[in-house]
Amino acid sequence: MALASPPTPAAPRMFGRFELRQMLGRSLASSTWLAFDPRLKQDVMLCVPRVQPASPAERLRWGEDTQQSSRLNHPRLAEVLEQGNHEGWPFVTCVKGGGISLAERLQLPPAPTAFEVANWTAQLLEGLAYAHEAGMAHLDIGLHNVLLDGNGQAMLVGLGVGLAQTQPGHPNLVAQARTQARQGSERDVLMVGLLMHRLLAGHPALDDSDLASAASRVGPEIVRLPWNTPTPVVDTLRAIVNRATDRQQRQRYLNARTLLSALQGWIKTNAQEASSPLLFLLDRLNSVGSLPGRPGMPQALQAALNQDTLRVDDFVDVVARNPTLGWEMLRAANAAGFSSRSADDGVTTLSRAMVLMGQQGMRRVAGTVRAWPGALQARVTANAEAGQQAVLALGKEMRLACIAGHIARLLVPFSVSDEEGLMSATSQRLGWLLILYHFPDEAAQISRLMLPGPPTGDSSAPSPGMSQEAAASAVLGVNLDDLTAAVLKHWGMQERLIQAARPFNRTAPVRKPIGPEETLRTVASLANELTDAHVMPAAKVLHATQQAVARYARALDVDMKECQQALEVAVRLVDGRKEEPVSP
Numbered sequence: 001m002a003l004a005s006p007p008t009p010a011a012p013r014m015f016g017r018f019e020l021r022q023m024l025g026r027s028l029a030s031s032t033w034l035a036f037d038p039r040l041k042q043d044v045m046l047c048v049p050r051v052q053p054a055s056p057a058e059r060l061r062w063g064e065d066t067q068q069s070s071r072l073n074h075p076r077l078a079e080v081l082e083q084g085n086h087e088g089w090p091f092v093t094c095v096k097g098g099g100i101s102l103a104e105r106l107q108l109p110p111a112p113t114a115f116e117v118a119n120w121t122a123q124l125l126e127g128l129a130y131a132h133e134a135g136m137a138h139l140d141i142g143l144h145n146v147l148l149d150g151n152g153q154a155m156l157v158g159l160g161v162g163l164a165q166t167q168p169g170h171p172n173l174v175a176q177a178r179t180q181a182r183q184g185s186e187r188d189v190l191m192v193g194l195l196m197h198r199l200l201a202g203h204p205a206l207d208d209s210d211l212a213s214a215a216s217r218v219g220p221e222i223v224r225l226p227w228n229t230p231t232p233v234v235d236t237l238r239a240i241v242n243r244a245t246d247r248q249q250r251q252r253y254l255n256a257r258t259l260l261s262a263l264q265g266w267i268k269t270n271a272q273e274a275s276s277p278l279l280f281l282l283d284r285l286n287s288v289g290s291l292p293g294r295p296g297m298p299q300a301l302q303a304a305l306n307q308d309t310l311r312v313d314d315f316v317d318v319v320a321r322n323p324t325l326g327w328e329m330l331r332a333a334n335a336a337g338f339s340s341r342s343a344d345d346g347v348t349t350l351s352r353a354m355v356l357m358g359q360q361g362m363r364r365v366a367g368t369v370r371a372w373p374g375a376l377q378a379r380v381t382a383n384a385e386a387g388q389q390a391v392l393a394l395g396k397e398m399r400l401a402c403i404a405g406h407i408a409r410l411l412v413p414f415s416v417s418d419e420e421g422l423m424s425a426t427s428q429r430l431g432w433l434l435i436l437y438h439f440p441d442e443a444a445q446i447s448r449l450m451l452p453g454p455p456t457g458d459s460s461a462p463s464p465g466m467s468q469e470a471a472a473s474a475v476l477g478v479n480l481d482d483l484t485a486a487v488l489k490h491w492g493m494q495e496r497l498i499q500a501a502r503p504f505n506r507t508a509p510v511r512k513p514i515g516p517e518e519t520l521r522t523v524a525s526l527a528n529e530l531t532d533a534h535v536m537p538a539a540k541v542l543h544a545t546q547q548a549v550a551r552y553a554r555a556l557d558v559d560m561k562e563c564q565q566a567l568e569v570a571v572r573l574v575d576g577r578k579e580e581p582v583s584p
Helices: 058-069 114-133 173-178 180-202 213-218 235-243 256-271 278-288 297-305 313-321 325-334 349-369 376-382 384-411 420-425 428-438 440-450 469-474 480-491 495-500 515-534 537-554 560-575
Strands: 014-015 018-026 030-037 042-049 082-087 089-095 147-148 155-156
Touching: 018 042, 018 420, 030 058, 058 089, 089 495, 114 147, 114 155, 114 256, 180 213, 180 235, 180 256, 235 256, 235 428, 235 469, 256 469, 278 428, 278 480, 297 313, 297 325, 297 349, 313 325, 313 349, 325 349, 325 384, 325 420, 349 420, 349 469, 376 384, 384 420, 384 428, 384 440, 384 515, 420 495, 420 515, 428 440, 428 469, 428 480, 440 469, 469 480, 480 495, 515 537, 515 560, 537 560
Parallel strands: none
Antiparallel strands: 014 018, 018 030, 030 042, 042 089, 082 089, 147 155
């Protein structure tokens, strides 16, 4: 009986001198292979356009693009080894080292964590931003052209390789974008957003594995990160991803640097590194102070302190119009020097702080508060228009914080201190005040994202802007309420005030509070919702006020008349207007 001969090994698949070992992935514009280069005696990544150049001019243009890209030297851009041509097919080879493509990584357990995705994306954006600033766009970002090196660091492969998009029915967007640097960079940033979506969701957005193709559909179609992701995604990172793929172009990140900044803020905040936005802010609190005093504060404070008989209530009234001084007084009263004389649960009222510190102590604390507009004056000097806008925005928000504090002081029930209500309501706006003061550029960007946009589709109504919380998360990668809580803890504030400084979700029902702590938070939340209603366009003020009252009517036993009166009195007190006589 004859023995069967062993099977003949399949002949290796070749591309010129390169032995093609594995297809790593492809898109409509390019293919990427794991290949062996016998000349270098090592594996390389071989990148080839999916479409053969149709003319010498097109080949020349492709060669110029890839040659320019190969000159870019950045650790997040894979090193180009060779640029060549095989039987009319141009190609580029890049160093592979001991790395694996992102497509290969997704075949391995476990699924990447949100932190890994954020880190990989930030690393890609570093290289992409460098390329954009050199006038080059990638235009074909995908799983097949992202390489993870032996240390797990991401880098971009195949810059400029994709020749054309050949999806039927679509224009040649790659060729078009190459002629316009801004259009190309914006398209790259959108594809990075879709890449993040793919990695976090576990499946491609719009069920389209080609990111360039999916990018062409964003706008007419909506892309939102699903809630049932393989690994948990916190709201701040979710906001960043959703903004990167927003259907409205104006809502997306302007360039790779802005998306990189948001991701770095999120990464550093969650990693608690020394350069995180939160720790950067805490460092600035020590160097330039938390916030400046409102205009006119020194004069009003001096007048109160110069009275022959200093009345605590009069001083509280002055502080109520200057929340910065209120926070500084409570901070000082809860410091180690006063801890032995304070109550077991610390100092939570201004009057208690004043008694502990005395007149000289109050003068010392007041002397630490910078005069208006504080550190923003340097910004006014450097750029008058932008600086004045930043000062105006901070002044408006400081006024609203004071109004909210007065409303809470007027509406708080007898079971809770009116001074605690005052500080809780103003503290619910602390996070946004700090961003306005310490991050004015980011604050302006957040405000733009909150503006309504033009109508979409057949609708005549404007498209809604982002909520303040979502916009802040998208720009800085931080949660406003968490920022407020962290700063209050840093100042040594008591837990009841920290909890009360976290406003209620405005889409959730309000239940009747149990105990003074819940009551404090509930009153502070109502005060701020009434304040926000007060500054809406005139046609919407009444309806917004009615909505706020209806949400809290049963929980706090308040009615429309009582809330309107509290709002009117608060505005008069903050703006310094005398009460007008009632008409007969």
